[in-house]
Amino acid sequence: MVKLISFDIDGTLEVGDPPGVITLDIVRQAYELGFLIGSCSDRPISYQQNLWQTHNVPMQFTVLKQQLLDVRAEFKAEHYLHIGDTDVDEMMAKDADFEFLHSITGDIESFYRNYGLSG
Numbered sequence: 001m002v003k004l005i006s007f008d009i010d011g012t013l014e015v016g017d018p019p020g021v022i023t024l025d026i027v028r029q030a031y032e033l034g035f036l037i038g039s040c041s042d043r044p045i046s047y048q049q050n051l052w053q054t055h056n057v058p059m060q061f062t063v064l065k066q067q068l069l070d071v072r073a074e075f076k077a078e079h080y081l082h083i084g085d086t087d088v089d090e091m092m093a094k095d096a097d098f099e100f101l102h103s104i105t106g107d108i109e110s111f112y113r114n115y116g117l118s119g
Helices: 024-032 045-054 065-074 087-095 108-114
Strands: 003-007 036-041 061-064 079-084 099-102
Touching (some): 003 065, 036 065, 045 061, 065 079
Parallel strands (some): 003 079, 036 061
16 A cells, blocks of 8 residues: 655745755655655645646645545545644644654654655
């Protein structure tokens, strides 16, 4: 079974406002390795979809932060991870029974190693 990674945008991804530490190359690698990937953000869904289309990054889901539980219900995976930069991200992740990785204070290098990504 696959792993699912949900990315916040602002403060998490390099294309966020403010920019975060996760590059689009890492997101692409995760997709190419077969992970289910998507974004879960406060940004409107249309903004998220346009962002991914503009950067040619395929996503399996684009949802609002409070819909993370819906992602878990829709996609079956062996492991669920949400990466974000706020207490709200962490709360939403825990409420949906996702592991949470803080994009600023978390161990991003270990995440890369554990998921077979090269950053």
